[in-house]
Amino acid sequence: MTVTLADVAARARVSPATVSRVLNGNYPVAESTRERVLRAVDELDYVLNGPASSLAAATSDLVGVLVNDIADPFFGIMASAAQSAIGESATGRGGGEKLAVVCNTGGSPERELTYLTLLQRQRAAAVILMGGSLEDPEHLAATAGKLTKLAEAGTRVVLCGRPPVSGDASAAALVFDNRTGARLLAEHLLGLGHRRIGYVAGPADRTTTRHRLEGHREALAAAGVAEGPTVHGPYDRASGHAATAELLARDPHLTAVVAANDTVALGVCAALRERGLSIPGDVSVAGFDDLPFSVDAVPALTTVRLPLHEAGARAGRLATGAEEPPAGGRETVPGELVIRGSTARPRG
Amino acid sequence: MTVTLADVAARARVSPATVSRVLNGNYPVAESTRERVLRAVDELDYVLNGPASSLAAATSDLVGVLVNDIADPFFGIMASAAQSAIGESATGRGGGEKLAVVCNTGGSPERELTYLTLLQRQRAAAVILMGGSLEDPEHLAATAGKLTKLAEAGTRVVLCGRPPVSGDASAAALVFDNRTGARLLAEHLLGLGHRRIGYVAGPADRTTTRHRLEGHREALAAAGVAEGPTVHGPYDRASGHAATAELLARDPHLTAVVAANDTVALGVCAALRERGLSIPGDVSVAGFDDLPFSVDAVPALTTVRLPLHEAGARAGRLATGAEEPPAGGRETVPGELVIRGSTARPRG
DNA sequence: CCCTCGATAGAAAGCGCTTTCTTCAGAGGG
DNA sequence: CCCTCTGAAGAAAGCGCTTTCTATCGAGGG
Numbered sequence: 001m002t003v004t005l006a007d008v009a010a011r012a013r014v015s016p017a018t019v020s021r022v023l024n025g026n027y028p029v030a031e032s033t034r035e036r037v038l039r040a041v042d043e044l045d046y047v048l049n050g051p052a053s054s055l056a057a058a059t060s061d062l063v064g065v066l067v068n069d070i071a072d073p074f075f076g077i078m079a080s081a082a083q084s085a086i087g088e089s090a091t092g093r094g095g096g097e098k099l100a101v102v103c104n105t106g107g108s109p110e111r112e113l114t115y116l117t118l119l120q121r122q123r124a125a126a127v128i129l130m131g132g133s134l135e136d137p138e139h140l141a142a143t144a145g146k147l148t149k150l151a152e153a154g155t156r157v158v159l160c161g162r163p164p165v166s167g168d169a170s171a172a173a174l175v176f177d178n179r180t181g182a183r184l185l186a187e188h189l190l191g192l193g194h195r196r197i198g199y200v201a202g203p204a205d206r207t208t209t210r211h212r213l214e215g216h217r218e219a220l221a222a223a224g225v226a227e228g229p230t231v232h233g234p235y236d237r238a239s240g241h242a243a244t245a246e247l248l249a250r251d252p253h254l255t256a257v258v259a260a261n262d263t264v265a266l267g268v269c270a271a272l273r274e275r276g277l278s279i280p281g282d283v284s285v286a287g288f289d290d291l292p293f294s295v296d297a298v299p300a301l302t303t304v305r306l307p308l309h310e311a312g313a314r315a316g317r318l319a320t321g322a323e324e325p326p327a328g329g330r331e332t333v334p335g336e337l338v339i340r341g342s343t344a345r346p347r348g
Numbered sequence: 349m350t351v352t353l354a355d356v357a358a359r360a361r362v363s364p365a366t367v368s369r370v371l372n373g374n375y376p377v378a379e380s381t382r383e384r385v386l387r388a389v390d391e392l393d394y395v396l397n398g399p400a401s402s403l404a405a406a407t408s409d410l411v412g413v414l415v416n417d418i419a420d421p422f423f424g425i426m427a428s429a430a431q432s433a434i435g436e437s438a439t440g441r442g443g444g445e446k447l448a449v450v451c452n453t454g455g456s457p458e459r460e461l462t463y464l465t466l467l468q469r470q471r472a473a474a475v476i477l478m479g480g481s482l483e484d485p486e487h488l489a490a491t492a493g494k495l496t497k498l499a500e501a502g503t504r505v506v507l508c509g510r511p512p513v514s515g516d517a518s519a520a521a522l523v524f525d526n527r528t529g530a531r532l533l534a535e536h537l538l539g540l541g542h543r544r545i546g547y548v549a550g551p552a553d554r555t556t557t558r559h560r561l562e563g564h565r566e567a568l569a570a571a572g573v574a575e576g577p578t579v580h581g582p583y584d585r586a587s588g589h590a591a592t593a594e595l596l597a598r599d600p601h602l603t604a605v606v607a608a609n610d611t612v613a614l615g616v617c618a619a620l621r622e623r624g625l626s627i628p629g630d631v632s633v634a635g636f637d638d639l640p641f642s643v644d645a646v647p648a649l650t651t652v653r654l655p656l657h658e659a660g661a662r663a664g665r666l667a668t669g670a671e672e673p674p675a676g677g678r679e680t681v682p683g684e685l686v687i688r689g690s691t692a693r694p695r696g
Numbered sequence: 697c698c699c700t701c702g703a704t705a706g707a708a709a710g711c712g713c714t715t716t717c718t719t720c721a722g723a724g725g726g
Numbered sequence: 727c728c729c730t731c732t733g734a735a736g737a738a739a740g741c742g743c744t745t746t747c748t749a750t751c752g753a754g755g756g
Contacts, residue, residue: 052712054399076419101449298646400742
């Protein structure tokens with residue numbers, strides 16, 4: 001039925017071993033033989049049997065990229081960059097590329113574990129976890145256990161935009177400095193003269209949310225400014241929209257709103273406009289991440305740019321071993337304050 | 349080293365065959381035995397060896413989702429929906445879920461073929477191709493050949509948002525009615541009184557681009573209105589931005605611009621504003637797809653909504669066999685005109 | 697009371713590849 | 727001219743699972 005390596009061997013009048021060696025290119029083969037084999041491969045239209053290959057070699061070409069939400073450009077950009085980097089730097093078994101696959105956890109810890117198990121089952125070459133994690137200790141422990149097992153089995157583990165699990169030195173981690181970013185943003189607002197700042201945070205149980213919130217509070221505390229109202233919600237537009245009403249109900253005199261990210265900020269802007277409030281005339285709005293559409297918002301969003309593309313690419317290279325992991329296994333990636341039209345001095 | 353099925357068998361005092369049957373649940377096993385086996389699995393922390401399983405069974409749990417650009421929400425939304433649908437409807441080998449993986453082709457035909465080969469190699473259970481394809485006959489033929497081979501090998505092939513390759517009845521296809529959508533949009537503009545309409549099209553060699561353009565032209569022709577300037581470019585913001593200058597150079601009196609999609613439309617809006625032109629006061633702008641941010645654009649974008657989520661989910665179910673393919677293997681998915689603030693009657 | 701049948705479980709033969717261990721042929725050294 | 731050494735290729739033993747074919751044990755039917 002299907003063409004096997006043995007068929008190719010017969011056609012090229014060599015042993016299966018030789019064909020395998022030609023295909024994997026990890027053993028000296030005479031040029032003439034190699035050509036004969038490759039011709040046979042071509043003529044028979046042979047396709048390597050991946051499972052068989054992985055079974056015998058005890059590894060596979062699969063690199064798993066786990067993201068919280070594939071429809072969110074934040075993850076899309078990082079995943080895309082990682083996938084490109086992996087494609088460029090890696091030559092897998094069978095002379096082919098590594099197969100970088102992205103798996104959408106939807107932020108659910110169960111699905112995250114399911115995918116990790118699936119990848120473990122496939123004997124994946126590497127796993128990249130992108131985005132912040134839940135802070136639930138039980139989940140954290142389960143994940144840490146899985147990651148340790150994966151590492152033991154020879155799978156490279158890379159964390160991108162997520163803090164390393166305590167005690168897990170086997171994984172390389174790229175950590176966004178959300179805290180400092182949020183602090184810079186708050187300082188910018190404070191510098192403009194804002195004293196009543198509302199905050200639309202992400203889901204309460206996520207590391208990213210906490211870090212951003214902490215940075216924000218640090219800045220306020222340092223300036224001796226009282227914290228404004230805070231509302232939690234998912235990282236989407238609807239959340240920003242709904243939270244704005246809540247924020248204004250708690251403090252009708254807000255002069256600025258900081259959003260969990262740019263998508264949320266868009267929702268905030270929409271809600272403000274619906275109430276007849278102008279941006280930044282009546283209320284300043286700031287986001288986070290600097291997603292592609294943020295520069296086109298009206299007014300353009302002040303935000304904190306995270307080098308998503310670079311981080312993703314870096315994670316990809318770490319996953320393939322094309323790049324050495326940072327000393328200590330962990331590296332902090334800074335964000336950069338980008339000031340645009342959505343923030344200005346408050347009235348009066 | 350690693351725990352194998354034989355270890356589990358030994359521990360549960362049964363044969364490997366029995367363990368396999370318990371795990372796959374496709375053969376009657378006495379309840380007491382099953383429990384004993386499951387306990388052993390648990391105690392030993394056993395993880396099935398995917399490659400070995402796939403090799404012996406000649407299929408795998410992998411479902412490949414190929415997209416042109418994972419960082420583009422258009423694909424992100426569809427892929428996300430497909431992945432959810434697959435996760436819900438499918439119980440794969442080993443009692444686990446199917447592993448839906450998304451692969452980013454970056455719109456490159458070579459990468460598309462590479463991924464298809466890789467998936468073929470993995471004996472994927474199904475493959476979903478999302479988004480329009482290149483129209484290059486050579487590439488089309490190569491892809492068609494690959495897809496036929498995949499289908500022959502028992503892999504389900506689903507096309508989502510891409511027309512079926514001629515003569516390939518083995519694939520189920522969900523086709524967006526780009527032509528009608530574009531026509532509706534143009535008719536809307538014509539109805540408002542626009543007679544000088546610029547068009548920022550997608551890449552010239554893609555089916556989606558051509559269909560949208562054709563629908564647009566149909567409407568103009570039917571109304572006896574001369575075609576305005578057209579510029580081609582990629583589906584991104586920069587393209588819209590650059591194209592706008594070109595469009596205005598070719599016809600400074602344009603009263604409307606139709607963009608290849610919403611992302612491009614955002615670039616168009618930005619460029620118009622930079623030139624001091626108001627939207628829709630001076631120039632109306634329309635997009636396509638109705639991406640999430642479009643409603644938040646200022647003014648909100650008039651566009652053609654494509655049911656991306658539904659189509660993606662449908663594709664996922666087709667891929668797992670949870671849903672029967674449409675009669676004839678092909679189904680047309682209509683778009684819906686969504687009129688918002690970015691289009692209005694032209695001045696005068 | 698013997699035989700047949702249904703329900704379970706075991707034995708064993710692969711699935712298609714990789715890789716270690718050998719073999720073999722020729723090249724050069726003594 | 728024989729022997730050792732090196733480079734190239736073959737033989738064969740798995741990798742860990744699935745699945746067909748058998749075997750076994752009771753339970754009913756005749």
